[in-house]
Amino acid sequence: xxxxxxxAGTLLLAASLVLAGSSAPAQxxxxxxFGDAMRGATPIPDSTRPPPVxxxxxxxxxxxxxxxxxxxxxxxxxxxxxxxxxxxxxxACHARTVAQDTxxxxxxxxxxxxxxxxxxAEISPRRYFCTQCHVPQVEAKPLVGNTFVDVERLLQRxxxxxxxxx
Ligand code: HEC
Ligand code: HEC
Numbered sequence: 602x603x604x605x606x607x608x609a610g611t612l613l614l615a616a617s618l619v620l621a622g623s624s625a626p627a628q629x630x631x632x633x634x635f636g637d638a639m640r641g642a643t644p645i646p647d648s649t650r651p652p653p654v655x656x657x658x659x660x661x662x663x664x665x666x667x668x669x670x671x672x673x674x675x676x677x678x679x680x681x682x683x684x685x686x687x688x689x690x691x692x693a694c695h696a697r698t699v700a701q702d703t704x705x706x707x708x709x710x711x712x713x714x715x716x717x718x719x720x721x722a723e724i725s726p727r728r729y730f731c732t733q734c735h736v737p738q739v740e741a742k743p744l745v746g747n748t749f750v751d752v753e754r755l756l757q758r759x760x761x762x763x764x765x766x767x
Contacts, residue, residue, distance in 0.1 A: 638744040638745050639744055655739035655740055655741040656739065656740065657678045657679075657680070657737045657738070657739055658676070658737065658738045658739060658740055659676075659677055659678045660676060661676055661677055662676055663676055663706070664676060664738075667749065667751060668751070668752060672734035672735050673735065674735065674736060674737065674738050675735050675736060675737040675738075676737075676738075677737070678737060679691075679732070679737055684729075684730060684731060684732070689724070689729065689731075691731045692708075692724060695707060695708050696708070696724070697713075708724065708728070711728070712724055712725060712728040713725055713728075715727070
């Protein structure tokens, strides 16, 4: 390499370093403040202040299901209802044989079926613990939003429109 070429090379390198330096961000952007729908701004290691306990909706009005096989939500309070191996308080009202007297909706036939669809004489063990699937509701602001659309409305969408089934 000649002396001139070496000098030119050094200049080029210096110029590219200056360029690189100027295009690099001056400072790293600060991290966005921590926020979580359930925790609020409380950092992970700290305990949160428990949210207020909202009253359970107890209007005794059956709610619309959002899809055909949705377990209906419970329209009454279930405070202190015993459900264990000795007794099932829900079945004391919802069993097929007592529903006429209690006014409760009898559990449907699926609750008496085992996983091979054999219909059993008693409530199926897999449907014994009702609150696995059925839950009461409270009058509270939802913690997170959702964009659920009923399938009936999806069916009405024009073909080709986002979410259309045709
Ligand atoms: C004292 C009787 C009684 C007990 C105990 C009871 N229910 Fe009910 N349940 C009713 C009645 C009556 C209705 C009809 C709506 C109403 O009046 O609240 C009902 C409605 C429901 C519904 C709505 C069904 C639908 O098609 O919309 C669900 C789900 C339900 N109960 C689940 C439960 C569960 C789970 C338990 C136990 C944790 C339970 N119930 C305990 C009487 C009872
Ligand atoms: C594994 C989930 C699951 C469990 C556990 C379960 N259910 Fe259900 N339940 C459902 C589903 C799904 C439906 C709606 C479709 C159907 O009838 O199977 C339903 C429907 C119902 C209905 C409405 C019946 C009708 O004809 O409209 C009642 C009342 C009910 N359940 C009560 C109970 C009670 C009481 C228990 C506890 C003994 C219980 N369920 C346990 C999933 C469950």
